[in-house]
Amino acid sequence: MQFAVNVPTSAGDSVHSQLAFCDEISWDAQVEFAVAVEGLGFDGVAVPDHVMTGSGPTTECFVTLAAIARETEDVYLYPKTVNNHFRNPALLAKQAATLDAVSDGRLKLGMGAGWKESEARAYGYDWPDAPTRLRMLEESIRILKRLWTEETVSFDGDYYTLDEAMCQPHPVRDPHPPIMVGGGGESFTLRITAQYADSWNFWGPPEVMQHKLDVLERHCEGYGRSFEEIERSWFARCLLREDEAELDALLDEHFPRFKPENVADSEYPLVGTPEQVRERLETFDEMGFGEVVVEFVDFPETTSAELFAERVAPAFR
Numbered sequence: 001m002q003f004a005v006n007v008p009t010s011a012g013d014s015v016h017s018q019l020a021f022c023d024e025i026s027w028d029a030q031v032e033f034a035v036a037v038e039g040l041g042f043d044g045v046a047v048p049d050h051v052m053t054g055s056g057p058t059t060e061c062f063v064t065l066a067a068i069a070r071e072t073e074d075v076y077l078y079p080k081t082v083n084n085h086f087r088n089p090a091l092l093a094k095q096a097a098t099l100d101a102v103s104d105g106r107l108k109l110g111m112g113a114g115w116k117e118s119e120a121r122a123y124g125y126d127w128p129d130a131p132t133r134l135r136m137l138e139e140s141i142r143i144l145k146r147l148w149t150e151e152t153v154s155f156d157g158d159y160y161t162l163d164e165a166m167c168q169p170h171p172v173r174d175p176h177p178p179i180m181v182g183g184g185g186e187s188f189t190l191r192i193t194a195q196y197a198d199s200w201n202f203w204g205p206p207e208v209m210q211h212k213l214d215v216l217e218r219h220c221e222g223y224g225r226s227f228e229e230i231e232r233s234w235f236a237r238c239l240l241r242e243d244e245a246e247l248d249a250l251l252d253e254h255f256p257r258f259k260p261e262n263v264a265d266s267e268y269p270l271v272g273t274p275e276q277v278r279e280r281l282e283t284f285d286e287m288g289f290g291e292v293v294v295e296f297v298d299f300p301e302t303t304s305a306e307l308f309a310e311r312v313a314p315a316f317r
Contacts, residue, residue, distance in 0.1 A: 001285060001316040004044030004078055005037040005305065006235075006295035009064060010053035021254070021298050024056045027067070029300040034068045036302050038075045040309035044108065046078035046293055051086070052119050062095050069103040076106045080293065081182035081201070083114035085125060085133055089140035090165050093147040097171045105172035109144075110180040110201065113137045113189070134188040135159065141179060141196045148176040180233060184208075186215045193230065194219035201233035201293065205268040206283045209234060213287065233291035234284050238270040239298060240277055240307040247272065255297060270294065274311030285316055 007030050008022070022029070034045045045068055049061040065077045077099065082092065100107035113133040114120065120127050128136070139157045146153045147167035155162040171177050180199035183189035193200045193216060202212055213232065220227040239255060241247040251259045251271070258271045270277045284292065296304040 001281075001289065001313075002043040002291045003308075003313050004046045004076070004080075004291065004293045005033075005042050006046045006048065006080065006293055007034055007064075007068075008295070008299055009048050009050055009061065010056060010058040022300055025059060026057070027059065027064075030059065030064060031068060031071050033300050033302070033305075034075075035071055037305055037309075038072045040302075040305055041313070042075065042305075042309065044076040044078045044291075044293075045072065046080040046110070049079055049082045049086070050116070050119060052122055053116075062099060066099055066102060069099065069106065074106075076108045077103050078108045078110060078180075078293075080110035080180070081112035082110060083116075083120075084111060084137045084140050085114045085120060085127075086123075089143040089160055090147060090162055090167070092140065093144045093167045096144070096177065097148060097167055097169065100171040100173060100177050101169060105177075107171065107173065107177040108180060108199075109177050110182050111137060111141060111197075112182040130185070131188060134185070134192065137181075138192050138196070141181075141192070144179070145176060145196070178231075180231075184212050186212070190216045191219045194223050194225060197230060199231035199233050199291065201235055201291070203235040203268070204266055206287065208266070209284070209289075210287060231291060232287070232289040233293060234289050235293045235295070236268060236270045238277070238294040238296050238304055238308065240270075240272065240274055240304040240312075242273060242307065244273060250298075258297070274307050277308070278312045278315050281312065281316065 008025060010025055047061050047064050050058055052058055061079050069077055096107060096109050117127045136159045139159050143155055148171050152164045152166050153162050154164055178198035180201050181193040181197040182201045184202045217227040256262055258269050270280055298304050
């Protein structure tokens, strides 16, 4: 398994409000955390793609990752997951190729159709229905791959038009940086994954993930593609402590949403001692997951990250 760490871009929205030790995101905290997790031996650093998530500061994904690229050496850099609706795909191809160049080939691009309508509306974007946004995502991925590998590209699609567009220099990675598609929609997202993606990421308990994998495998069969070509990636929020009493106290005071009786059916957080978290991960290892993306909810502290790196990750290397 490879392990990437999510570096939050905001502490104020409903998704990241569980970051109880962090009232406001700062660049200093982000870069210190990114450098720390690289030093601990994690494989990648992921940054969400949001421009406004609450009342506090939010840092932009690509600028944040470009700055992290200058402070790190080995971790892959993971926009996770790009909201396709925010950027023209030709501009996105240029941004991504540039980030791959400045990081010496360390880009892994996560792509999605977006989900936060209020954020898009606040910035003046229209908000088509989900099927339309997913069809736009499909065209974007096709455009990305062509711009990254061809000299000039003309494209006349349902949503995007290019006329002899160029993306020079091409990305460092040959033939192009890996593309992850994020999401669990069975009719559109998993079909797009089967056609175009190098990796697929979703979240949830083992039974949900296995069902999605079964659907993805059927889509692969329909397109004549090997299911094994697609990396399986899982996302989870994470909190570790060696002492169970200390962990229980933290959950009571700071992280009640991660107490077993409060966890939503759709979530499967990695909360516990290193031994308990390692046991939970064994199921996903047996299911063939090659990447786990973790968000340590005690950010900007590194206690959970340190325990994970020292006591969990080595069992899956």
